[in-house]
Amino acid sequence: MTAVPTVHRPSAGTSPATGGGTRAWTVTALLVVFMMVNFADKSVLGLAADEIRADLDLSATQFGLANSAFFLLFSAAAVVVGLAADRVSTKTLILVMAVLWSVAQVPAAFGGGLAVLVASRMFLGAAEGPAFPVAQKATLSWFPDERRNLPGALVTLGVTLGVIVSAPGLSWVIQHHGWRAALWVLAAAGLVWAVAWAALGADGGHSVGTESGTEAGMDAGAGAGTEAGTEAAVVRPVTTRADVPYRKIFASRTWIGITLAYFTSYWCVALMLVWLPSYLRNALGYSADAAGTVVIAPWLVGALALLGQAAVTGWLMRRGIGSRRARGWVGGGLLALGAACCLALPLADGRTATTVLLALGFGLGGSYPTIAATTVAELAPPSRGGGALGTMNAVVTAAGLAAPAVVGALVDARGVGGYQSAVLVSGLLLTLGAAASFLMVDPQRDIARLDT
Template sequence: MTAAPALTPGRIEAPGGVDRRAWTVTALLVVFMMVNFADKSVLGLAADEIRADLHLDATRFGLANSAFFLLFSVAAIVVGMLADRVSPKLLILVMAVLWSVAQVPAALGGGLAVLVASRVFLGAAEGPAFPVAQQATLSWFPNERRALPGALITVGITLGVIISAPGLTWVIQHHGWRAALWVVAALGAVWAVLWALFGADSPRRKAVKEAAADTAPQASYRRIFASRTWIGTTLAYFCSYWTVALMLVWLPSYLRNALDYSAGTAGTVVVAPWAVGAAVLFGQAWLTGRLMRRGASSKTARGRVGAWTLTVGAAACLAVPMTDSVAARTVLIAVGFGFGGAYATIAATTVAEIAPGARSGGALGLMNAIVTVSGLLAPAVVGALVDAQGEAGYRNAVLVSGALIAIGAVAAFALIDPDRDKSLLSQAA
């Protein structure tokens, strides 16, 4: 008779360790996040074309993009908590199908109202994507081996833009922005078929439920949300996500209208911050994993590494107005947005560490819901700045991003200590 796996509070060990199926699921979910962010990037890549076609000023275009996040947060909370009880495979499949359906109305035609309605629907379907994908992936791996798979899921975000931006820009320039919507709808549909065939839930989910039934009650959501680590991680990630939203919606226009790149060149240069971000994510995963294997605390391996990443991003963004060189500004933007926007993996693995297994979906979901409010605000704020200040509005938007990233870095330095809060939550259960 095989011995049951050893269970400790907040940590589940499944029989057989990490197998090939875990990496197959991880690879599929990387592509899932690539499609997710290809969907998000279309309007930013086609900003000038959409504004001309629908006769929109920058403020109304910004508000149209903000509409994407109107139900994003609500959906992230509801589905995040539902993921603690319902098969993540099923939830992810439903999301992918809805993404493709959401593209169709605006792809067929219509004006601003149709565009806004379709983006609200798409946002509701995509809101839970990152926390559920992270939960589904991390559940296959023990805590000390989560840095790489967590980073890969986040790298899917950057790869989605890096790979899709040049191709979607070409489609937009030669066939129109509505054709680009058909392209991303088709990609979502193809991925959904592959996931239905090859996706799977982790066997560790069963161990989590058994542990919840066989051990003392786990810490409540209220105590998790009140912990300094959860608060600090959420604040730092909120400030970082502002930069991600800015890159998605306004960076292509910034490159074309403030730095005078052509549409084709901007479609290529726009991938630079995402490429830097991908490199940073892999660097974080390597460094975090190395530190933890050497016995470093999570405060150092996750809290400090994430805080220094944000510090570099803030410094680069705040330095942009100090030079008039287009090349220098491009490099500073790539470094500032690349480092400043590369916090998602640190955030997800930190919260997953302090939240007991049966609470991880809700803890990740609420964090993601709060964080993505910055996506609701950033496009509208930047649009208003551009209408009011012209080219200077783009520059000031970068300064605002730098200031917010700096605030996030301070929060990470001051508040994040997973070992401390995991112990406190265990005692409170």
């Protein structure tokens, strides 16, 4: 059955020429903070790793498994809510998620042992699993495809800012008031954000998936000249079928390649969240306070990489360069640079050189999310955007299930040498991810195949 296309008009407060406007950027700013709270929640156990292990008498393997429990329901929830996002208001879904995050912090904040900690992290993981794909869908729905790189990058930047802003403060709370007090702080932050979103959040007027029809072509032409406008206009013709099956999307080389590349990137993100503070303290000799500051270095590198990638990708696409090169090759280059830094770690001489390589390797390696989200949003038809993003996120975040447990086992088996082994494994994975991004990602090729 061929679906009758719907031309989506911008919501109030947006500019037809730009796909943006005051309301669009207000929603984007709120979703940046949404992701900041999300990753502050994720980072708190890593910042308190030594204190939690001492308090609950945990081995490195047990602590790694406790962090892996966060991802047990994370992926399944991402798929379910991602599919729901194609039918339910993203404003409502995001509000429910934010409230549940705060509720999830309470049991472990009150007290209890390992079982309570694991249960609360599983609940938190289920509530946070859909956050990134739904936030990206909510943001991108306010902008046409060729103008999505910056807002998409800003929402992804919230991931980085969440750790940069929260790490020093949470470390101070942990050192002076205990790790459970830090959970109360995060619960309060989530509730405050939920109130702001209830008042100011809104759904956008653009479909997530390459725009169909004349309006998309006009927007592209206004921003990039005739060549780019023509390219955007023909990516999905007006007769695009809304019922393209998910299996065709998931079988495309672009979806497989982008998901594999993003998986390797998320592996680095998981290690930064869970084990990097312990690496800095136990292997490199930083004090607890110093580690709480130094730990933000790779996140700063990642923030700069995200903004640089968004600028370069947008510049290329406005000049008619296809997203195979503008997204796949640019993203693959970042992963390759990250891999080189990780694999060079054994050559580092001294703590400073090791810290620099860690910051560059993990920062560049973890900078792929915007490439992944905008590429899948381009690939999938509008009616399949949420499901395609959610399923990708579910597969990718399996890295978060595996990485903490693997590193915990390495640390128990090899002591501080286990940390360096974990970095080398990350470098090898990033090499694989870079190859997938370079060789497999070509949305325009696969869009044509989906529409046949």
